[in-house]
Amino acid sequence: MALVAxxxxxPALCPFRVCTGLACPLCGMTRALGSMATGDVAASLxxxxxxxxxxxxxxxxxxxxxxxxxxxSSRIMNPLMVANAVVFTAVWLLRWRTGSLDTVAxx
Amino acid sequence: MSDQNPQPPAxxxxxxxxxxxxxxxxDGAGWQGGPQPIAGAPAQQAAAQGAYGGQPAxxxxxxAPAAAGGQRTYADWGTRLLATLIDxxxxxxxxxxxxxxxxxVWAISDVLGILVGLVGYLGVxxxxxYLLMWLPGLTGQTPGKRIMxxxxxxxxxxxxxxxxxxxxxxxxxxxxxxxxxxxGWLWPLWDAKNQTWADKIFTSSAVTRDKGSLLPxxxxxxxx
Numbered sequence: 551m552a553l554v555a556x557x558x559x560x561p562a563l564c565p566f567r568v569c570t571g572l573a574c575p576l577c578g579m580t581r582a583l584g585s586m587a588t589g590d591v592a593a594s595l596x597x598x599x600x601x602x603x604x605x606x607x608x609x610x611x612x613x614x615x616x617x618x619x620x621x622x623s624s625r626i627m628n629p630l631m632v633a634n635a636v637v638f639t640a641v642w643l644l645r646w647r648t649g650s651l652d653t654v655a656x657x
Numbered sequence: 658m659s660d661q662n663p664q665p666p667a668x669x670x671x672x673x674x675x676x677x678x679x680x681x682x683x684d685g686a687g688w689q690g691g692p693q694p695i696a697g698a699p700a701q702q703a704a705a706q707g708a709y710g711g712q713p714a715x716x717x718x719x720x721a722p723a724a725a726g727g728q729r730t731y732a733d734w735g736t737r738l739l740a741t742l743i744d745x746x747x748x749x750x751x752x753x754x755x756x757x758x759x760x761x762v763w764a765i766s767d768v769l770g771i772l773v774g775l776v777g778y779l780g781v782x783x784x785x786x787y788l789l790m791w792l793p794g795l796t797g798q799t800p801g802k803r804i805m806x807x808x809x810x811x812x813x814x815x816x817x818x819x820x821x822x823x824x825x826x827x828x829x830x831x832x833x834x835x836x837x838x839x840x841g842w843l844w845p846l847w848d849a850k851n852q853t854w855a856d857k858i859f860t861s862s863a864v865t866r867d868k869g870s871l872l873p874x875x876x877x878x879x880x881x
Contacts, residue, residue, distance in 0.1 A: 566836055576838040611847070624849040631847075
C-alpha cells in the first residue's frame, strides 16, 4: 500500500506518455489507485473517475472465473470490452474537453 | 543431447517422443525442425493426433501447413509471461561478457576499448534481434518459448509467420500492446484464443507443443 501511495511521486511508468506526452483513455489510473489507497477519494476521482468501474469488473470477472475454474466466456467478455471501449473513450473526450486531462498528463 | 555416439547419418527418422507416423530431419548432429507427417501414413497420423492430445507441431519445412483437423491448445497468459521473462534475461550474460572484455581492453588502450565495447554492444543487440525477432518467424520459438513449450503460428493456416512478419509483430505489435496501459499484453487473460493485440493484428496465436531445452540456442544448427 505504501508503495502504491508513493506512485504519484515517481516518474511516469507509461512509455506512451513519456514518448508522446499524450494521455491515453486510461491515463491517471495508477495515480487514482494510489490516492484511493490513501483514502483520498476526491484526488482519486480527479486522477481518473472510472477506477471503481475497473476495480468492480476485475473483482466480479475474477471471482466468476475462479469459481468456474476457467476463463470467462467470450459471450460475456466481448460485449463487456466493447462497452468499456465506448465508456472510456467518451470519458476521455469529456476529460479532454474540460481540460482535466491536461492536469493529469502534466502538460 | 547426450547419448548420440555413434551419430547416425543425416536423413529423415522418427524421433523419440514424437507422435507415430511422423519423422524429423536429423542433420547428423541434432534434430532440425519438428515432426513431419510421413507421406502415405495418413491413418496412422490421424490416430497419433488423437492419442497425442494436441496437434503435431506444424513445422519442419518452414511454412509447412498444419495437419488438417488437428486440435489446438493455446498457451495461457502465465506461460507466455514466463517465456517472455526468460527471453528478457537471456542476453544478460552476453552483455556482461562484453562489459568485462571492454574494461580489460580499455585498460590497455582507450581507442581499442571503445571499439570493443561498441562492436560488442551492437553484436549483442544483433544477436537479440536475430534470436528473439527473426528466428521465431522461421521456427516459431524463442528460447523462452522452447522452455515453456509453445510456438507462435498463423492463427488461420498454422504456418510460421516468417522472419519479416515476426519482426513486425515484435516491434509494431509490441508498441500497440503497450499503447493503452499495456492492456494488449493482458488481453490473453480473457481472450478465447489467448491472443494479445499483436496476435490479433498479425493473426498469430501461441500454440502449445512439447517442451524443449534452452541450449542449443540455434536449434537448427545453422543460421537462416
